[in-house]
Amino acid sequence: MKVLDELRDLVEDAIKGSTVFEKSKVLTPDYIPKNLPHREKQIKELSINFREILSNPGSTSVRVVISGKTGTGKTVTTKKFGELFSEIAKEKGLRVVYTHINCHRQRTLYLMLVEIANQLNLQIPNRGLSSQETFKLIYDYLEKRNIQLIITLDEFDYFVSTSPIEDIYFLVRIYDELNALVKRIHYIFILRELTSLASLDKSIKDHVIKNVIEFPPYTSEELYDILMDRIVNEKAFREGAVLEETVRFISDIYGFDKGGSGNARLALETLELAGKIADTEGSLLVTIDHAKKANSKINPELSIILDTIRDLDLHQLLVVKAIMNLHKKEGDDFFSMGKVEEEYNIVAKDLGEIPRKHTQVFEYIRKLKLMGLITARQSGKGMRGRTTLISLSVPISEELDNLINNEIRDRLLQQKNY
Ligand SMILES: Nc1ncnc2c1ncn2[C@@H]1O[C@H](COP(=O)(O)OP(=O)(O)OP(=O)(O)O)[C@@H](O)[C@H]1O
Numbered sequence: 001m002k003v004l005d006e007l008r009d010l011v012e013d014a015i016k017g018s019t020v021f022e023k024s025k026v027l028t029p030d031y032i033p034k035n036l037p038h039r040e041k042q043i044k045e046l047s048i049n050f051r052e053i054l055s056n057p058g059s060t061s062v063r064v065v066i067s068g069k070t071g072t073g074k075t076v077t078t079k080k081f082g083e084l085f086s087e088i089a090k091e092k093g094l095r096v097v098y099t100h101i102n103c104h105r106q107r108t109l110y111l112m113l114v115e116i117a118n119q120l121n122l123q124i125p126n127r128g129l130s131s132q133e134t135f136k137l138i139y140d141y142l143e144k145r146n147i148q149l150i151i152t153l154d155e156f157d158y159f160v161s162t163s164p165i166e167d168i169y170f171l172v173r174i175y176d177e178l179n180a181l182v183k184r185i186h187y188i189f190i191l192r193e194l195t196s197l198a199s200l201d202k203s204i205k206d207h208v209i210k211n212v213i214e215f216p217p218y219t220s221e222e223l224y225d226i227l228m229d230r231i232v233n234e235k236a237f238r239e240g241a242v243l244e245e246t247v248r249f250i251s252d253i254y255g256f257d258k259g260g261s262g263n264a265r266l267a268l269e270t271l272e273l274a275g276k277i278a279d280t281e282g283s284l285l286v287t288i289d290h291a292k293k294a295n296s297k298i299n300p301e302l303s304i305i306l307d308t309i310r311d312l313d314l315h316q317l318l319v320v321k322a323i324m325n326l327h328k329k330e331g332d333d334f335f336s337m338g339k340v341e342e343e344y345n346i347v348a349k350d351l352g353e354i355p356r357k358h359t360q361v362f363e364y365i366r367k368l369k370l371m372g373l374i375t376a377r378q379s380g381k382g383m384r385g386r387t388t389l390i391s392l393s394v395p396i397s398e399e400l401d402n403l404i405n406n407e408i409r410d411r412l413l414q415q416k417n418y
Contacts, residue, residue, distance in 0.1 A: 020241040020278050020286050026234040027272040029265065032079055033234055037225040038218065039077045042066075045213045046081045050186065053096060053148050054089055058182040062150075063172075063208060066190045068215025071263030074190050075100075077215070078152050085150070095147045103159035109167040112159075113138065116151060131167070135174065142184045152188040157196035168200070172207040217262020220255025226264050227251060227271055237275060242286040246274065249288045249333075252375045253295055253393055259370060270294045288333045292395035306394075308371050309403060314411040315356050316364045318347050320373065320392065321404055327396050334377065334389035337365065351412065365390060 025031060036043065049064050066074050082098025089096035099119040106112040113134040117124045122141050124134060142149055153159060160168060174185060189208055191197070197205055218226065227247050230236045250270050256262030271286075273294035278286045312320070322343035326335050341361050348355040356364075368374040375393045378386045394400060 017279070017282065018284060020237050020275050020284065022235045022238045024236060024272070024275075026230055026236045027268060027275075032076055032083070033229065035229050035233060036073065036077055036080055037229055038222040039073050039215075042073075042077055042213050042215060043081050043084075045211075046078070046188075047085065049211050049213075050085060050150070053186065054092060054094060057094060057148055058184065061174075061183040062186040063210045064188050065194070065209055065212045066188060066215060067192070067194045067212060069192060069217050069262065071261070071265035071267075072215040072217055073264055074215050075154055078154075078188055078190065082150060082152065089148075095145065096150065097147050098150045098152070100152045100154060102154045104155045107158075107162065109163065109171060110134065112153075116149075117141075120147075120149075131170065135170075139184065143182070148184050148186065150186045150188065152190065154190045155192075156189040157191050157193065160196055160200065165201070165204075169204055172204055217256035218254070218264055218267075219257040219262070220251045220260070223251040223254055223262075223264060223267045224248060227267060230268065230271070236272075237286070241278075241284065242271070242275070243288070245333075246286050246288050246291050247271070248377060249291050249375065249391070250274070250295070252377055253299070258375070259372060266298060270298050273298060288391070289395065292393070295393065296395055306403070308373065310407060312368075312407065314353070314408065314415070315348070315360075316368060317404060317408050317411065318351070318353070319344050319361065319364045319368065321408065322347050323374070323390065323392050324396050324401065324404065327392070333391045334379075335391070336379070336387050336389055337362070338387075340365070340390060351408070 026033065046064065050062055052060055053062065066078060068074050079098075079100055082100065086096045086098050097120060099116050101112050101115055103112065106115045109131045113131055114124060117134070117138055120138065120141060122138065124137065129137070138149075141147075172187070187208075194209075194212065197208060200208070224247060227250060231242050231247065250267050252258050252260075253270070254260040254263055254267045270291060271294075274286050274290040277290045277293050278284075281290075283290070309317075309320070319340065322340050323335065325347065326339060326343050327333065341358065344361060345355040355361075365374060365376075369376055369390075372393060374390050376388050376390045379389050
């Protein structure tokens, strides 16, 4: 019974316990934030493409393609645009309804149409209507209420790769089908890769690919602004709970310019998980160490990183060991290149190895950075100008320690045997 009581205490303590979060819901994937840093240009491009709906409604059916890798804000940006655009239309006395369909969830043309009807609050009779009949019902509804409808087809690549060609044709050439004079239906097609449309017939492609808006992967600076916006403006965390260097660290790991994927979703997930780890450890601050632990759980590239450690040569491993030693000795995360080189010289000599020259060590560090094992950043402007500071991108655990030591031992043994 005692054990049960202890467990109950534990649960109660955890419920009462302190937390670094203030409004954690703003970190959930479906949350649409007030600001979308670094997507202003894309929102403007969307607005320009759609403005004719307001100035000359019924004259044209707009088609825009949005293309970009995963986590580059395609979904959140189109939703935000839809929200703002229909709001502005309403102020001008026009009805524009924005519908967002995920082609992966609504897997067939029919299911997509049912979902569009749902979002329009239009009841569809249960007797099995065909897609064509359903679309006609939707169109009549728009006509009766004088509505302009924007349909966003998210993950359109999926629809293209799984649907019969007639369905794609029907969807994009809807006006030939409907024979309607007033154009009320407009599309935003969201794709990860433009090349996924390559297999389509030219007559279809011409209806889809008119205006392409690119969503490039985010740089480290851009991710920093996105994370900071959720922390400071959206108040995801208590004031001061997330250290600035933690945000910098996460942005550097995922920044496209730093060899990362440029994926804002992974950066936000890492931040959220780092917060949860801080809570579990009873810490009032979210530190780089929490971010490293979160990264090792989330970053899909990490298991690959551990594999790459097994491929490193002896002196590259010694550089990694030097950074680990410095971390253990000084408790810091980032060290200047000079310091790492100094420690590397000691580590090498201790093992009876002749340390490599400065330029070679520099090259090792560059390679380790490319492999994603090391994160580098510039120091703040100090007395001696800017210097490059480096840190390991993985948490320093006993497991990592053992792995590195074993690999070093193996390399030394191999050398002896030759
Ligand atoms: N510029 C931005 N500002 C604020 N948050 C952003 C921004 N870009 C992306 N995000 C956030 O990152 C996450 C991923 O964004 P989103 O789902 O829009 O990406 P996506 O490009 O549609 O990805 P996928 O191709 O995987 O569907 C979401 O939580 C979103 O709110």
